Amino acid sequence: MTETELLLWVRGPALQIATVIFVLGIVVRIAGILMLGRKKNLAEARGSAVAGGLRTILSRSIPDPGTLQRSTFNVVAGYIFHIGLFITILLFAPHILLIEDVFGVSWPALPTPIVDATTVVTIIALLAVLIHRLRHPVMRFLSGFQDYLVWLVTILPLVTGYLAFHRVGIAPPPTLLAIHILSVELLMVVFPFTKLMHTFSLFMARYYNGAISGYKGVKS
Amino acid sequence: MSKDETLGEALRRQGITRRGFLKFCAATASMMALPPSMVPAIAAALEKAMRPSVIWLSFQECTGCTESLTRSHSPTVEGLIFDTISLDYHHTLQAASGSAAEAAREAAMEENYGKYILVVDGSIPTANPGYSTIAGISNKSMLLDTAKGAAAIVAVGTCAAYGGIPKAKPNPTGAVAVSDLIKDKPIINVSGCPPIPVVITGVLAHFLTFGTIPELDALGRPKAYYGQSxxxxxxxxxxxxxxxxxxxxxxxxxxxxxxxxxxxxxxxxxxxxxxxxxxxxxxxxxxxxxxxxxxxxxxxxxxGGGFYKALSMPTEDITRAAVYAVGAGAAAGVALGAMNRAKKARAVKTHEKVTINDLEKGADDD
Amino acid sequence: MHMPDVTPAMELKVETADALTCNVQPLLHEIRHALARLLDEGGHTVIDLRSLPLAPGEEQQLLDELGNGEVYARLHALGPTEIIESRYPGVWIVVHYNSSDEVIGKFIEVCDIPNLLRSQQADIQQGLEQLQAQLPAAIN
Missing domain, CATH: 4.10.480.10 (Cytochrome-c3 hydrogenase, C-terminal domain)
Known part of the structure; x- marks a missing residue:
């Protein structure tokens, strides 16, 4: 397989396969959660469940002071790499082109030097998070294979993307690009079956929590 | 011009002044993408350089590469590079044809064995030798034969360097690049469709000046020209x-x-x-x-997936794949969910309540 | 600068982009450093304009910045060459043409006089021989 054929394969059939697994997996899992259903609450409503749910989706995005104080590092590093991922994935011009091609929507991109710098910061934050996980006795005890796998498939697209963008001379540029796309496809395949599902389930969980409190007329 | 004349002698004999020679060297340095500070060294080397014999073989090609080069070589300076080499065989440019032309090639090979430069443009068919022949000789056997005595091979154009358009899918002639057939000679790939003319002459000038091949990248191309995207x-x-x-x-x-x-x-x-x-x-x-x-x-x-498709765009229809996946996922999710609910209902039905008596009975047993 | 005489088939208005490579200012600074070096150490600097990415119009912008000074020379050696001293003494613009008047090299030289303007030793020698050959033998 030549480098052009490899790039064509990852941009075509491989991306199709990854997309099917990614979308199918996510839909199955979300449907599974929704289908669990909830017991009908027989008590009289003292507030709006929907309003409470929606409010909590937003309000939980701000860390409560207690958590921030107890695990400052986790919160700060976590925020940095999540915002970094948001910027690098959704505000880089070539990525927006891909999204436009698939979904037909687009938005303005950030200048590439900003995305480039963000990538470096994000990689550093992810490395710091891993070191912290390994050095913290409790966190290390709680970590299993999946935690390390999820970390790896998250950092790989960032590192390979950085190499592809700067065309670091370890491989011809089409191969670097192919490796980057492949690493994203790996992330997509692993995504629905791991903790990465929190990207979607987090909003559902927040909504449930908020809705329960909302129904009771209390703050969540 | 005699074969054992140096380049300096040849130029002087043509009435070219020292000024003209310096200008030639400055243009050559620029052509070789070398810094202008190298001009004195280039002048000294070119002064003593011997004119090399060049054999040019054209296989499955469109003559665009030769065209690119000859368009540029009417001008004097690049033309001089060509005047200083001895182009002993080029079946598109030479007057002789048929067996007379082949005789010239064989004579040049014999006379300069181990020293001549072989320039190839076009890819080589391997599916059937009859797809492309010159004077009844298949491209492959002519290449293998002529490469034996070459000091270096310059694969001019993307066809010779990587197979190019003849190798494009479905590659009916089984076209391959020079480097697919020749493994024991230095090969310089001057790719492009066509290559930039000064790159072709620049590589020849480098060989002429330094007697070596320029530094190459992973794809066998001179870094001086192909070093940056x-x-x-x-x-x-x-x-x-x-x-x-x-x-x-x-x-x-x-x-x-x-x-x-x-x-x-x-x-x-x-x-x-x-x-x-x-x-x-x-x-x-x-x-x-x-x-x-x-x-x-x-x-x-x-x-490469379409000339007008951005590099980051998928080459297959991803949207439809995603839509199908949503449909299949929803169906599978509902089915799984239904199974879970049935399981839950069964569990509720078969559930036996534990009473205080059961616990006390259990405690008595201990 | 010299342009080949070509009659355009149609008039085209070429707009230059509003943000360019921005290589003109750094080049001017490089020339400034080269001039300072020429004064201090007598260092000779040559910049090959073909090796730099310049947007359409930027090369002209650079040449306009440098302007024309007191010297304009035109050589005929392997086709014409124009050697122009810019408005900054010591900064020369050297443009080589081939016999079809196409540009084959464009350089900025920072020196007291470009080498190409000097009579070359070998040429002087040859000229001497020619002159001697032309004069009656008795004078020798």
Whole structure:
């Protein structure tokens, strides 16, 4: 397989396969959660469940002071790499082109030097998070294979993307690009079956929590 | 001009002054992409250089490479490079044909065995030797035969370097590159469709000047010309960095000269000297004319997923795959959910309540 | 600068992009450093304009910045060469043409006089021989 054929394969059939697994997996899992259903609450409503749910989706995005104080590092590093991922994935011009091609929507991109710098910061934050996980006795005890796998498939697209963008001379540029796309496809395949599902389930969980409190007329 | 004359002697005999020679050296340095400070060294080397014999073989090609070169060589300086080499065989350019031409090739090979430069343009068919022949000799056997005594091989054009358009899918002739057949000789790939003329002459000038082959990249191309991507040297690069793109060939962005990435520009994955050396005596290059780079100096550029499709865009229909997956996922999810609910209902039904008596009974047993 | 005589088939208005490579200012600074070096150490600097990415119009912008000074020379050696001293003494613009008047090299030289303007030793020698050959033998 030549480098052009490899790039064509990852941009075509491989991306199709990854997309099917990614979308199918996510839909199955979300449907599974929704289908669990909830017991009908027989008590009289003292507030709006929907309003409470929606409010909590937003309000939980701000860390409560207690958590921030107890695990400052986790919160700060976590925020940095999540915002970094948001910027690098959704505000880089070539990525927006891909999204436009698939979904037909687009938005303005950030200048590439900003995305480039963000990538470096994000990689550093992810490395710091891993070191912290390994050095913290409790966190290390709680970590299993999946935690390390999820970390790896998250950092790989960032590192390979950085190499592809700067065309670091370890491989011809089409191969670097192919490796980057492949690493994203790996992330997509692993995504629905791991903790990465929190990207979607987090909003559902927040909504449930908020809705329960909302129904009771209390703050969540 | 005699064969054991040095280049300096040959030039002087042609009435070229020292000034003319210095100008020639300055232009040659520029052509070889060497810093101007190298000019004295180049002058000293060229003065003593012996004119090499060159045999040029054309296989499955369109003569575009020869055309590119001869267009540029009417001008004196690059022409001089050609006057100083002894082009002993080139079946498109030479007057002789048929067995007389082949005799010239064989004579040149014999006389300069181990010293001549072999230039090849065009790919070589391997599916059937009859697909391309010269004087009844198949391309493959002529290449293998002529390569034996060559000091170095210059594969001119993407066809000779990587198979090029003849090798494009479905490759009916089984076309291959020179490097697929020759493994024991230094091969310099001067890719491009066609290559920039000064790159062809620059490589010959390098051989002439230093008697060695220039430093090559992973794809066998001289680093001096193929060391940087079109994207990195493009004057439109600032627009890419700012996120300013032409979306069509006639929108505001196109008129303002913004980046052509969205229109399928292959500049980021293409290594060539177009952005600085430019074409037509330095007039411009395709991006300057408003057209995205096709990536013609890269292997398999013809099958690269569409000239007008941005590099980051998928080459297959992803939207439909995603829609099908949503449908299948929803169906599977509902089915699984139904199974879970049934399981839950069964569990509730078969559930036996534990009473205080059961617990007390259990406690008594201990 | 010299342009080949070509009648355009149609009039085209070429707009230059509003943000360019921005290589003109750094080049001017490089020339400034080269001039300072020429004064201090007598260092000779040559910049090959073909090796730099310049947007359409930027080369002209650079040449306009440098302007024309007191010297304009035109050589005929392997086609014409124009050697122009810019408005900054010591900064020379050297443009080589081939016999079809196409540009084959464009350089900025920072020196007291470009080498190409000097009579070359070998040429002087040859000239002497020619002159001697032309004069009656008795004078020798």
């Amino acid at each position: 079109i994207h990195d040297r493009c004057y439109r690069r600032p627009f890419y960095d700012k996120g300013l793109f032409a979306n069509t060939f006639d929108d505001e962005g196109a008129k303002k000269g913004w980046c052509l990435y969205k229109l399928g520009c292959k500049g980021p994955t293409t290594y060539n000297a177009c952005a600085t050396t430019k074409w037509n005596e330095g007039t411009s290059f395709p991006i300057e004319a408003g057209h995205p780079c096709l990536g013609c100096s890269e292997p398999d550029f013809w099958d």
